[in-house]
Amino acid sequence: SNSLKHAFPNGRKGTISVSFKLDKHFILLVEDDGIGLPDNFKLDKSKTLGLQLVQTFIAQLKGSLEVKINEGTKYKITFIDR
DSSP, rough: IIIIIIIGGGGGGEEEEEEEEEEEEEEEEEEEEESSTTTOGGGGGGHHHHHHHHHHHHTTTTOEEEEEESEEEEEEEOOOOO
């Protein structure tokens, strides 16, 4: 929902991709080719509800999150099967 809300302002067209795979760990990728995040973005300082929910979800799964900002935004969530 963050991509839908923030990545494509003013009617800008774009693509959102969601994939899930198993490769030693479970990997959930959510990426878009939107405007990206601000240069001064700090995930651990984010106060938005959407990103707080993502961080809570990852903590519950004892997972990790990588965020890449390059021609859009890519979130990679990695966690193990229990």
